[in-house]
Amino acid sequence: KYAESPYKSEHVWTLSGLSWLPQLLEQEERECARSDIFSIAEDYEESRYILVFSPRGGRLTHGAELCHMSEEGFSGEGFSSFDLERTRGSLVLIRKQTSYGAAINVRFSVKAANGDFRLWGDAMRLSVPARDQAEPKCFVSGPDLAADAKGVFGLSFEELLKSEWVQEDAITFKVAIEEIVMGCHPDEGALSAADIKSQFEIQTPPSVVEVPPPTLTTDLLAMLTEGQHSDVTVEAAFGEAAPVRFTAHASVLSRRSAVFAATFAHGMRESATRTLTVRDVPPPALKALLYFLYTDDFEQVLEVLREEGGAAGDAPQRGALLQAVLAAAHKYQV
Structure with a gap:
């Protein structure tokens, strides 16, 4: 029973001083800000995540490897093992590098001026395959990773600063994650990666409401x-x-x-x-x-x-x- 009890959690991240972010990141020689490390399945070391935000949808050089110890007591390393040159987006969820697989459902939201969170992009149910490379890889996901035009709801950074999504020079994101962790690598014989993949192929959920044209x-x-x-x-x-x-x-x-x-x-x-x-x-x-x-x-x-x-x-x-x-x-x- 693969989906009997997935781990579920939501993480809210507020970025303050948003209008100063490009200049501060340039000073720090990186292109995006990062959140603290958070976990979904507490019992699994692999279930560790960070959020990163790039104001102009640039390279995801977040510098998490410089945080040797977080408040939760585990290392900040292990969040940069992906294609830094080709992976670009505004808001990106990074799962710590691991050889083990997982099935993940992710939803990204942004807080509006009225306090409500509005869904940004469709929910994504993804299969993270087990890997047999010498160096484990990170899993990355984001609402505009595949889009040609980067930006929160397609807005440029300058447009974002004037939008309803920024209040008092701060923006708040929320990511809701459901996760089923593969406890063993398939090479150990405890679980077949094909079994996981057959249950959790990448899906595009249908729209919640299909609105008919006006009459x-x-x-x-x-x-x-x-x-x-x-x-x-x-x-x-x-x-x-x-x-x-x-x-x-x-x-x-x-x-x-x-x-x-x-x-x-x-x-x-x-x-x-x-x-x-x-x-x-x-x-x-x-x-x-x-x-x-x-x-x-x-x-x-x-x-x-x-x-x-x-x-x-x-x-x-x-x-x-x-x-x-x-x-x-x-x-x-x-």
């Missing part, structure tokens, strides 16, 4: 075109042609146009008959204006004019209709 614009336009629950008629009486009527909704027209709002609110004839007659706007232009009022999308205006202008004439005709739409929009303070 408000489509729904409002359907109310106009289908006349659902309409309570007013807008009549285009232009020239000698027969009037063209459009069913509409007084609440929408009033909200979108101060002139329409005054028309329906001050006891005018239109407020009693629920019919608003427009005499100086061609029917296609009035239709296009109504489409814009319901969708706030100028592309809808152009689509109406393409349909109406194509049926009524050529490009000059469509141009004249567009001028009529703009004049009507000005008249009704849209």
Whole structure:
């Protein structure tokens, strides 16, 4: 039963004086800051971690090997055995070098101005294979290790300093780790590395919530075109042609146009008959204006004019209709 009782822990790390960090790191001849060493599975020496932060997503030269003894009483060495030239990121979790394997689930979060932690990237469930090299290797993981653009939520360091993630020149990270430790190297015959790998292949968890695309614009336009629950008629009486009527909704027209709002609110004839007659706007232009009022999308205006202008004439005709739409929009303070 591989996943019966994984070790679980969260580690919170606050970096203060963030705006001074690039200069201080340059003085110390390293490119990132490091946290204290922390552990997940206390009974296993291999279950030791540090977090490192590089303000500009540079090389992970953190200098942990200079800390000979941490507050917890174990050596700070053993956290630099990885490809320092090719491994670059902003926030990176480093597991102490070891020949033994493990299965790890990692989530990175950043504290916002309201005090809540927001997930940065997807949760990562990873298999750390046992290694048989002469020199054990570290395991590294981070939310932007594989990204071309480095930075917290894709922000540059200068943008980060002005963002909601920095309060009083400090930023707070949280890493949540679940770990199942391989207690023996597979060469000792106690456990097969293949057994662990078959259970804990690298996975990309599905999104927590799949949000459907918005439909408000489509729904409002359907109310106009289908006349659902309409309570007013807008009549285009232009020239000698027969009037063209459009069913509409007084609440929408009033909200979108101060002139329409005054028309329906001050006891005018239109407020009693629920019919608003427009005499100086061609029917296609009035239709296009109504489409814009319901969708706030100028592309809808152009689509109406393409349909109406194509049926009524050529490009000059469509141009004249567009001028009529703009004049009507000005008249009704849209």
